[in-house]
Amino acid sequence: MDGAFLPLVVFCYFIYTSITSFILSIVLLIRYTLSQFYTFFSSRVDDAISLYEGTVIHERRHPVTHSFKTPVRFALIDLDCSSYIPPNHLSAQEARSIAGTNGPVHLLTMPPSVGYQRSPLSLYYCYDGQQSLDNTLGHCIAEVTNSPWGEQVRFIFNPNSDLVAKSLHISPFMDMLGDWHMRAKAPGNSLSVSILVKHPELGNYFTASLTAKKLEITSNIDYALFFWLKPQIGAILTYWQSFQLMLKNIQFIEHPRYKNPGYIEENLKAAKERGCCVAFPTGDSKNNPEFEGRERWFSWTSVKWPWI
Template sequence: MTDHPHSKAGTKTDTGWKSCLYRGRVTHSRLTPFRHKFHYRVFSLLVDLDELPVLDAGLRLFSHNRANLLSFHDRDHGPRDGSALRPWVEHHLAAAGIDIDGGRISLLCFPRLLGFAFNPLSIYYCRDRQDRLAAILYEVKNTFGQQHGYLLPVPADQQPGAPILQRHDKGFYVSPFLPMECRYRFRLNEPDESLSILIRQDEAGPEGKPLLAATHNAQRAALTDATLLSAFARHPLMTLKVVAGIHWEALRLWRKGARFHSRPTPPLEEVSIWSDPALANGRHDK
């Protein structure tokens, strides 16, 4: 891998690693048919997949595929069989006709804390050899042990600093209180000193009403043993809080009268690939 001096997220500052830590807040807002909102503070890792062996060797409180206070395990992501993640991502990029030519792949996710983790959403940022963001792979998990990915290209004329706007029809069951006939609309920035992610879930159709808005806003910190220990001290039960929070908020929605939707058969393919003429032409939904 060649270093890219003009890259943004996790540039070779501070520790010298492209990987970093983000501390921030996740907010969920139910918009229809009634208002329901909750938020919680979290910290995430943005891990350059090629740096995992170096991070394992350079940090005392973090390990790759080994137990530690905080850790990253390949089997929590991708094919979930413990194999390396980069070939899996590149396989799906090739299926979408996207060649990043050895460019770097960074994964935003929650780490394991004391051996436990649950990631409702993990995001792969895939860059080409010129360090231009070429595609984003959204990896979604539900509390039934299932997982599905959405792979979306980034327009070739995407302007630096401009928000990345993408969309995809919903194809994977997540919440029992949201219908399947929906469309996701994504608005996010390239991770830099700050992280900003907005995901809207709208009813299907051009005039579909907004049902849900989820945001994740955070600030970057260098990835060191000190920042990892500080993040753990502030959020020692983060994994439990995320899982318990999902079920608690589901109970609150049920008590408010939210309609229950049965769980359908999951998609046959592990990743849905979106080929949208609007994206190919550099146009986006607002």
């Protein structure tokens, strides 16, 4: 997609998504009303799905200070046991094969709502151990999607602490030079994820964090209502924050693929020199020694439309 047509495409997708979400919201309201009288229309509780509610915080320190908080809701899905598997995600077996683990795999994501899917960051928690009481978090797989370009990168990382090469143009207000310092706490009654951007010139100038609490699920929970319009609201807030950054005269950086189609390969080549492409430095992979010194696993795909 040519960068000159990107604003028009985003606008058309916005109109399409608004109309689709409005129609499907009416359908959802009708179904929910019927469910109050007929159990056939009621949502079934899935014991393999846990619900979390919390806050995402973004904080930029250079070249200007800018921060904001966003309330979020996530689903944690046991991919081996759940009857519901969100579209366009890895299966449990695929995740285990990538991570080199042999235990359960739990997916943290924001499910689609009334025809729209948007989860900028999804995480696969890959555990070691066959017995639930013996499970330990082995590795994580991150699934990062950029808007509105519709690209997705997946990579493995050590949840305790890891430095990962930035391999995707996430924001038009950030260049490709920063690397991601990532941490993820195993989900329980609470969970947390933090990403710190380490930049060669600006230093640690940007952080993004998620903290959330597990909710008690009642027998009459309606998943569709719980996540109603959450992806859409997230998209609107993202563009609103981008507008505020433009007002602060932050440099707008065009997607590098428009000028250099091979930017991904060049970026990873430079990252290898910084040590960001090694999955786990020697001695930092206690559960899976075979990963030590190995080049980090990455994959790139295009996200199904609409993805604004």
